[in-house]
Every structure is written in structure tokens, then in C-alpha cells.
Amino acid sequence: MRRIVIWLASTVTIVVLLFGYHTSTDKTSSAATASSTSGPTASAGSQPSSPPSSSSSGSSGEGSSKITTYTGSVAQTRWGPVQVKITVRSGKIIKVTVLQQPNGNQKDAEINSYALPILIDETVQTQSANIDMVSGATVTSEGYAQSLQGALDEAGI
Amino acid sequence: MSTATVQGSADGRIHRHVEHVMGMPISLALRGRHASSLAGREAWQTVINQLREVDLIFSTYREDSIINRLDRGELMIEECPPEVVEVLELGRQAEQVSDGAFSINLPPADGRHRLDPSGVVKGWAAQRASQFLAALDETDFCLSAGGDIVCHTALPDGAAWRIGIEDPHDPTSLIAMVPVRSGAVATSGTAHRGDHLLDPRTGQPPSGVASVSVIAESLTWADIDATAAYVQGRDAARWLQTRPIYGAFIVWADGTTTRLPTDLTSDHSTSEYTN
Numbered sequence: 001m002r003r004i005v006i007w008l009a010s011t012v013t014i015v016v017l018l019f020g021y022h023t024s025t026d027k028t029s030s031a032a033t034a035s036s037t038s039g040p041t042a043s044a045g046s047q048p049s050s051p052p053s054s055s056s057s058g059s060s061g062e063g064s065s066k067i068t069t070y071t072g073s074v075a076q077t078r079w080g081p082v083q084v085k086i087t088v089r090s091g092k093i094i095k096v097t098v099l100q101q102p103n104g105n106q107k108d109a110e111i112n113s114y115a116l117p118i119l120i121d122e123t124v125q126t127q128s129a130n131i132d133m134v135s136g137a138t139v140t141s142e143g144y145a146q147s148l149q150g151a152l153d154e155a156g157i
Numbered sequence: 158m159s160t161a162t163v164q165g166s167a168d169g170r171i172h173r174h175v176e177h178v179m180g181m182p183i184s185l186a187l188r189g190r191h192a193s194s195l196a197g198r199e200a201w202q203t204v205i206n207q208l209r210e211v212d213l214i215f216s217t218y219r220e221d222s223i224i225n226r227l228d229r230g231e232l233m234i235e236e237c238p239p240e241v242v243e244v245l246e247l248g249r250q251a252e253q254v255s256d257g258a259f260s261i262n263l264p265p266a267d268g269r270h271r272l273d274p275s276g277v278v279k280g281w282a283a284q285r286a287s288q289f290l291a292a293l294d295e296t297d298f299c300l301s302a303g304g305d306i307v308c309h310t311a312l313p314d315g316a317a318w319r320i321g322i323e324d325p326h327d328p329t330s331l332i333a334m335v336p337v338r339s340g341a342v343a344t345s346g347t348a349h350r351g352d353h354l355l356d357p358r359t360g361q362p363p364s365g366v367a368s369v370s371v372i373a374e375s376l377t378w379a380d381i382d383a384t385a386a387y388v389q390g391r392d393a394a395r396w397l398q399t400r401p402i403y404g405a406f407i408v409w410a411d412g413t414t415t416r417l418p419t420d421l422t423s424d425h426s427t428s429e430y431t432n
Contacts, residue, residue, distance in 0.1 A: 120334070120335045120404065120406045120416045121334045121335070122332065122333045122414065131319050131320070131331065132186055132299050132319045132320065133184065133186060133299045133308075133319075133320050134301070134304065134320070134321045134322075134323055134331070135301075135320050135321070135322055135323065135342045135343065135344040135370055136322070136346070136368075137304065137323070137325060137328075137344055137345060137347055137368055139181060139182060139304045140180055140303070141177045141180050141181055141182055144181075144182040146329075148323060148329065149182065149184055149301065149304065150182070152173075153173050153182075
């Protein structure tokens, strides 16, 4: 049972990352410009007949504390079709609901749990991203104090 | 943190350490059983001690380092510690697989090639030192040597470390994030040091590319591959497709980006995906 829970969690991670591309295109933030030109469309899954729909509790009040839910299109992952609904408040995902999930076999689940697919999420923003470590061109000790990694270590989180 | 994140081990709390060795910050994040235990602190100290020893051998900034004495002909290779042989062999392999884009013999600045294995040493040293952290049971670690990172989770299904990729055009912000459980992330570029990476074949800085990040099993080769790809400029992505890596992220000089493998949901990349 535990493995299944983990597997589901992994799946959700994957889909949230995929889904991130949709949300980034909805915004005019710098994250969208930072994305690769091929990113948003390439990750849209193979069923373009159901584009992501968004139901907002108000008009698109970005930056406010409004709660918005997004229902993703069905994404065809290598483990099968996945569809999620995410709830966003102030630009942060606060809840993820899996509406459709693949009923993959145990082997798939094991593959999934051992190694996360290398999913490079280009929608991160410095302030909102929950990051453990920063990879960048060689950081010297001189530049460290002003670096993102320095700030992370300082914060101690 | 979104609910999508897989649950962590133990209390999930991260304990951090920083020391400066080899002119760069070494940062450690630990979580799990030994995150704050004596064994955890001792392992960290062992990592730092070993990196300091490596610096004494390989620093090109120290006149009396073994590598400089070897370069000046004051030492024979047989008189050097085994680590020197290992690193020189890595450098030879790196030069071979990159067709000379990577070399530990720097282009002549004063009429003669200079031996400088720094491009091999950092990743190799951090990967090697991380063994002391990997020996901590039920403990996850994330070790960064100046922006090149080794990740490990004790449980194969533990929470992935979230590695932010620095924006080479604005090092105060991130351009991407990659979750890694066990593996390495290395980034090559010139954001902090100016044009210090030259193509050893031409002596010229590469063009068209701003940074290359490589995700691979070991930092030793992730670091080499990132550097070798970066030096190849516009050919970076093409060359990386020939390498046994998990993935890569390239930021081009014009701000556009390329991800390898291209996309999980697209058909052609599924077959490319080897992890």
C-alpha cells in the first residue's frame, strides 16, 4: 500500500510539472519569457481536444489571494493517461487532485519510484520556488555571499 | 510546498553546512536520521578534510602543489599520489570523448601548454568525498561544490532534492528546476567568472551558448560533460545527445533554451529516454 501511495505522489509530481507549462502561458510573468519556445505546446499531451480549462472564483486577479482551480488536459505519460486538477492561491499550488490516473502495473510503479524522470521545470521563479540547492556556473567564494546559494544556506531551510 | 512533493524521511527537516575550500563554497544539506547527529557532523568534517587534501595536491594556484611540481618537471608521475594518476586518466578520457573540446592541457598563454586538471578535479573530488555522506544510514544528502551538485536519497522513493538552475543572464534568479533523487547536476557557464572557459583547440571562448547543465549518475562525468558541451558552443545539444546522461538543460546566448531529452510526453523522446 505504501508503495502505491508513493507511486501516486510521484505521478502527481510529474503531472504538476507538466501542468506548469499551461499555467505559465496564462501569465505574462517573466517565467513565460524564460521558457523555451517549444515548451508549452510540447508538453500539452496528446489529446488536444481537451485544453486546460480554468474556473476562477473571480476575474483573473493575479497577485491577489484569490483561489483558482485549473483542470488539466489528459496527458499521455509513459505510464498511461493522467489528469489532474490543481488549486492555486497567490500563484502557489495549494492542492492537487488526481482526476484520472494510469492503472499501471507493479513494474511501472517500481521504475517510477526508483528514478524520477528528468523533468526540467522552466516555470520556476526565484521567490516562489522551493529549492534545496542551486546549480550554476562556478560560484567562487568571493561571489558566494551575494549568490542564491548563499541566501539558501543563510536561511537554513 | 505543494502537496505533490513526495514525503521526506524522518522529520524531513534539512540541516545545512557551508565551508570554503578550493576557493569555492561547499554547501551541504542533510535530512533524515543523521541530519543533526554527531555521525552526520563527523561525515561532513571528513568531506571537508578530504577536499582540502585534494586542494593541496591539485591547486594550480599553489606554487608547491603536486600538480604544479609535476608540470614543472620537478616530480615524475611515479612519485605522485595515486589520485594524480586517476585524475590525469580521467582528463585523457574526457579529451577523447569530446574530440579535444575538453583538455587538461590548457592552450599556451606563454608559449607552452600548461597542465591544469581543474576541470576534472572539482566534480571528481566532490563525487569522491560524497561517499562519506552516502555511508550515513537513513540519511539523504545534497552536496554542492561551487554549484555542481551530488544528490542522494537513502530510500529510492524518498523526497527528491529540488535543484534550481541559475539563470546565466541573471544569476540572482532561477531559470529552471530539476528534481533529483540520486544523481548529479553540473552547470558550466561564465556567469560568475567571465570568459574563463576556452576551447582548447582554438583558444577562443565558445559562442552562442550561455550555460549548460547536465544531469547524470555521477558528478565526475556530469561536470566534464557540461564543460565539454559548453565549450562546443552551438553544437552543445548535439554532442550531449551522444553522452550517457540522464538529461540536460541548455540556455543559449539569445535566452532560448533546450531540454534533453526533449519532452517526456512526446513520442520521439520516450524512446530516447533511458533512465
